[in-house]
Amino acid sequence: MITIINCAQNTEEWHLARAGIPTASMFATVMASGRGGGDSKTRAKYMRQLAGEVITGKPMEGFTNVHMDRGHEMEPEARELYAFATDTLPEQVGFIRNGQKGCSPDSLVGANGMLEIKTKLPDLVIECWERGDFPPEHKAQCQGALWVAEREWIDIVVYWPGMPVFIKRAFRDEGYIAEISKAVDQFNTELAALVDRVRHYGRRAETLNNPLVQNVLAG
Incomplete structure (x- = not known):
């Protein structure tokens, strides 16, 4: 079941809405494997971060860098250029949740599209223009967003002031979405097991700190 949470992105409400569940921007990490097909360190770290959010009920500190800050500043202008070029009215939303997964689209477009x-x-x-295809480095995020939001197509806008804006549309790739779904389901199964183990550690620690238990162990 889809739930649209209308809040400003990167606010406390937004962080709370996405806490404890894998989101489309991290689906590439969820699908990652390590060298030789082993465990991925980035995937394991992401799982521990989400487990911490589930257990504490609080989102981890939001990470930002200069590139992300730049993106937030330029996003409104890029959206306006897209709206003019496509003669559409993009609808801004905060967060979309669908079961144990979510996404934060930059906009919804009409009844079936995303941005x-x-x-x-x-x-x-320039590389995007020369290649001419949908940027492959964003495939997992964008196809994942289509899966989460149950939409049919997504337009990507690649923007820099003074440069010709690059716009490319991708439709649902059901085969790839099936791969995402399988990976996210497996990730969520492992995440639930990790949360259970950590909570067990907590119960064990409480038991060992019980004065009666300490007396028995000491005796």
Whole structure:
């Protein structure tokens, strides 16, 4: 069941809405494997972070860097250019939750579309134009967003001031979405097991700290 939470992104309400569940921006990490097909360190770290959110009931500190801050600043202009170029009225939303997964689209478009905005340095914008395809580095996030929001297509806007804006549409790739679904289900199963183990550690620690138990162990 889809729930749309209308809040400003990167606010406390937004962080709370997405706490403890894998989100589309991290689906590439969820699907990752380590060298030789072993465990991925980034995947394991992400799982521990979500487990901490589930157990404490609080979101982890939001991570930002100069690239993310730049993206937030340029996003409104990129959205306006997209709206003008496509003659549409993108609808901003905060967070979309669907079961144990979620996404934060930059906008919804009409009844079936979505919008993802990426700001990239001029050389990377040129690379997008020369390649001409949907940027593969964003496939997991964007196809994952279509899966979460149950939408049919997504437009990606690659933007930098003064550069020709790159717009490319991708439709649902059901085969790839099936791979995402399988990976997310497996991730959530492992996440639930990790949460149970950590809570067991807590109960064991409480038991060992019980004065009666300490007396028995000491005797």
